[in-house]
Amino acid sequence: MEFLATELLYRIGADLTVVIHFSFVMFVLLGQILILIGALAGWKWVRNFKFRMIHLVSILFVVLESLVGVTCPLTTFEKWLREQAGEVSYQGDFIAACVHEALFMEAPPWVFTLCYSLFGLFVLITFFLAPPQRAKKQEVAKET
Numbered sequence: 001m002e003f004l005a006t007e008l009l010y011r012i013g014a015d016l017t018v019v020i021h022f023s024f025v026m027f028v029l030l031g032q033i034l035i036l037i038g039a040l041a042g043w044k045w046v047r048n049f050k051f052r053m054i055h056l057v058s059i060l061f062v063v064l065e066s067l068v069g070v071t072c073p074l075t076t077f078e079k080w081l082r083e084q085a086g087e088v089s090y091q092g093d094f095i096a097a098c099v100h101e102a103l104f105m106e107a108p109p110w111v112f113t114l115c116y117s118l119f120g121l122f123v124l125i126t127f128f129l130a131p132p133q134r135a136k137k138q139e140v141a142k143e144t
Helices: 002-041 049-068 073-084 094-103 109-129 137-143
Strands: none
Touching: 002 049, 002 073, 002 109, 049 109
């Protein structure tokens, strides 16, 4: 009985890792879309320095991983959790299965490297065309 409970915990951990992975991907993709729309619409929050730095570093991390040929740590962790759960192939819940299918498409590695690199370049170009702005000291003082 304890063995089954442990397997279940590993499976839940693997499914949760997929959801976190998907959330990261959505942050990068939707973040870029919102930055573009916000820059055109004049939304001030899309120029938030911390947000933009986190967004830029996130995609640059993915690009660097891909160029170096390193498997994403979240993918590695999920696979390990699935092995610990005794799963041979992906068998998560419905939502986790959908998320997993959306994340892990079949294509040669160079296709992903090219896509990540082009998207990263797009984010970098946007970083300069619609640059982030640091909060002015007076505005920060008013917020506190």
